[in-house]
Amino acid sequence: MTPPEIEDIDAITDLVKGGKDIKQIMAVLQALDAINENDKRKKLIEEQGNANRMFLDKEFVLGKDNVYIYRDNRTKKKGYYIRIYDPKSQTHWTKSLKTTNRLQAMTMAEQIYSEKIGRINIGVRHQSITTKELVALYQNKRRRYLTNTPHQGITPRSFDALCNHIKHWEDFMQEKGHTNTKLEDIPTELGIEFGLFIQSKKKDNGFTRTNYTINHTIAAVKKMYKDVAVKEKYITTNEVPIFEYLKTNREEKPSRDVISAEEFTAITKWINYKYCNEKGIDDKEKIKRRVYGLVYTMSHYMGCRPKEMLGLKWKDISINPSDDKKGKEINRLVHIPATNSKTGKSRDIIAPIAPQIARLIKWYREFGINVEPNSDKYVFPRLTNSVLNQNVPTTDVAWKKRLYKVMEGADKDGVIQLNGRKITNYSARHFYITEAIRRGVDIYDIALNAGTSLTYIERTYSHITVQMRSKELTKGLGKHRLYDPLNAEDFG
Numbered sequence: 001m002t003p004p005e006i007e008d009i010d011a012i013t014d015l016v017k018g019g020k021d022i023k024q025i026m027a028v029l030q031a032l033d034a035i036n037e038n039d040k041r042k043k044l045i046e047e048q049g050n051a052n053r054m055f056l057d058k059e060f061v062l063g064k065d066n067v068y069i070y071r072d073n074r075t076k077k078k079g080y081y082i083r084i085y086d087p088k089s090q091t092h093w094t095k096s097l098k099t100t101n102r103l104q105a106m107t108m109a110e111q112i113y114s115e116k117i118g119r120i121n122i123g124v125r126h127q128s129i130t131t132k133e134l135v136a137l138y139q140n141k142r143r144r145y146l147t148n149t150p151h152q153g154i155t156p157r158s159f160d161a162l163c164n165h166i167k168h169w170e171d172f173m174q175e176k177g178h179t180n181t182k183l184e185d186i187p188t189e190l191g192i193e194f195g196l197f198i199q200s201k202k203k204d205n206g207f208t209r210t211n212y213t214i215n216h217t218i219a220a221v222k223k224m225y226k227d228v229a230v231k232e233k234y235i236t237t238n239e240v241p242i243f244e245y246l247k248t249n250r251e252e253k254p255s256r257d258v259i260s261a262e263e264f265t266a267i268t269k270w271i272n273y274k275y276c277n278e279k280g281i282d283d284k285e286k287i288k289r290r291v292y293g294l295v296y297t298m299s300h301y302m303g304c305r306p307k308e309m310l311g312l313k314w315k316d317i318s319i320n321p322s323d324d325k326k327g328k329e330i331n332r333l334v335h336i337p338a339t340n341s342k343t344g345k346s347r348d349i350i351a352p353i354a355p356q357i358a359r360l361i362k363w364y365r366e367f368g369i370n371v372e373p374n375s376d377k378y379v380f381p382r383l384t385n386s387v388l389n390q391n392v393p394t395t396d397v398a399w400k401k402r403l404y405k406v407m408e409g410a411d412k413d414g415v416i417q418l419n420g421r422k423i424t425n426y427s428a429r430h431f432y433i434t435e436a437i438r439r440g441v442d443i444y445d446i447a448l449n450a451g452t453s454l455t456y457i458e459r460t461y462s463h464i465t466v467q468m469r470s471k472e473l474t475k476g477l478g479k480h481r482l483y484d485p486l487n488a489e490d491f492g
Contacts, residue, residue: 057102061109069097069109080105082112091127119184125233128182131173134234135166138224150344157307165220172197183235191241194218199246211246218243257421258430261438268297270415271406287367288383292402294356294363295380299425302334302351303432303450306396306425311340312379314372317357320350330354341451349449399425437461 056073066085071078080097082105095112097105129137142162145153154162172194173179178186198214225240259267271293276286299309312334320333330352338346360379361371369381370389378393403425411418429450436446437457447454 059102059106061106061113064113067109067113069105071100080109082109084113084116089127093128119236123233124236127234128184129234130180130182131170131178131186134183134224134229135170137232138166138228139163141228148339150338150342152344162220165217166224168198168201168217169194169221169224183229184239186239186241188239188242191243194221194241194243195246211248215245215248218245257423258427258434259416259421259423261435263416264300264431266415267406267410268293270410270413271296274413275406275409284367284383287363289402290363291360291367291383292399292406294360295399296403296406296428298351298353298356299428300431301353301356302349303429303436304334304336304349305342305429305451306399307342308336308340308451310378310380310393310396310399311337314375314377314379317379318374328354332357336451343451345451347448347451349451396425433457433461 054070054073056071056078058068058070060068061082066087067082069080069082071080077100079100080102082095082097084093085091086093093116097108099105099108139162142154142159146156146159147153148155150158172190173181173186175197176190178190195211195214195218198209198217199211202208222240222243225235229235230237230240271289276289276293278289281289295309299306302309316335316337318333318335319328320331323331331350332353334349334351334353336347336349338344341347364371367383368388369383371377377391380394381387381389382392382394382398403423407416407418407423410416433446433450437443443454443457447457450457
């Protein structure tokens with residue numbers, strides 16, 4: 001007997017209170033049970049009716065009871081569909097055959113079933129996903145490993161770069177009309193065109209991407225397919241798109257243009273005398289420009305990566321106890337913590353920035369910033385009224401904008417000639433390494449201070465070493481007399 005509903009219980013309670021005997025109550029219960037059973041039968045009939053209305057001309061494929069074709073009676077064209085049941089996952093998979101022809105539908109169904117059952121047998125998921133879903137799954141997977149310490153997971157900056165890389169694949173799929181296409185149905189040969197697609201797109205700043213950068217994007221997309229699509233068995237390895245890397249210059253040189261020592265001096269003077277004293281700017285803007293002038297100089301003296309400079313705190317800067325009196329007046333010991341380093345390793349660097357630090361403090365105090373040496377406050381805070389003295393660091397974007405204005409103005413005034421060179425915040429680091437090599441500094445010391453490997457410096461900056469060693473490399477050569485083969489006297 002089916003348990004009565006709440007309202008039925010209330011009715012029975014009323015019967016008991018009314019003095020009805022047990023036989024009368026039992027009769028009521030039996031009546032309620034009969035009503036419930038009738039309701040169930042009615043519901044089942046309705047469901048079967050709906051199914052019958054939906055599954056028109058149902059016909060099993062290859063004599064299998066877990067796969068059949070049918071025409072959807074709810075649609076206007078009543079086209080054929082295939083429906084496959086997977087006993088392992090206990091789920092149905094349905095796909096439109098896009099035909100109203102029975103023979104064609106059966107032929108297509110047999111082929112689809114053979115492919116589908118083969119995928120199921122090798123462990124591929126019954127569920128299919130689109131490119132958009134793949135991207136979302138990969139982002140969520142990588143997001144779980146977010147950390148501020150490099151090489152311990154993925155940093156927020158690297159995660160943002162990764163998202164930008166795989167966004168190109170989404171855009172590419174959209175252009176090819178495969179936004180809603182399941183991964184296994186995307187033609188694998190499309191991947192060959194991916195690199196050229198990115199190459200055709202210009203960046204927001206108008207520059208085109210290098211083949212080296214494009215190849216990084218291709219590698220990121222390949223890893224997404226490997227780590228999610230294949231590893232989590234949404235597709236097989238044979239269904240992964242075929243990617244082709246673009247050709248790159250085998251000679252590895254700094255990817256950013258570098259200014260010369262003479263240009264550095266000229267630009268520094270232009271910042272101090274022209275940029276910081278431009279007519280029409282208010283006092284606060286003048287201080288901001290003076291601060292950036294110091295940032296510009298310090299970045300070329302320190303050789304840090306932009307991110308490492310942005311993350312500096314006052315407690316990271318100290319006097320080097322090993323320096324003599326003069327050294328203590330000029331140099332500062334700068335600690336780069338592991339959380340702020342690209343390599344995930346902390347290091348100490350020496351840089352002649354003591355005069356710049358003193359001026360920096362002076363301009364900060366005039367701006368209204370409370371400088372606290374040996375504190376957790378950032379050395380380069382955001383100079384906006386909304387976050388003043390709230391210990392919020394400035395951004396790489398803010399420095400990029402300043403640098404662009406400086407380079408544009410210096411080029412316009414004839415201080416330098418860019419001639420298409422792309423000077424970035426990172427160029428200061430390459431300037432530092434290049435000039436250190438030119439001065440004859442041991443590359444071991446350069447690598448240690450810059451936080452990079454000897455191999456990288458030797459490979460990337462080898463052309464500078466050759467230029468510097470011109471005298472040694474040509475020693476003893478070019479002293480022989482040049483003979484004219486047409487002059488018989490030379491054989492006399």
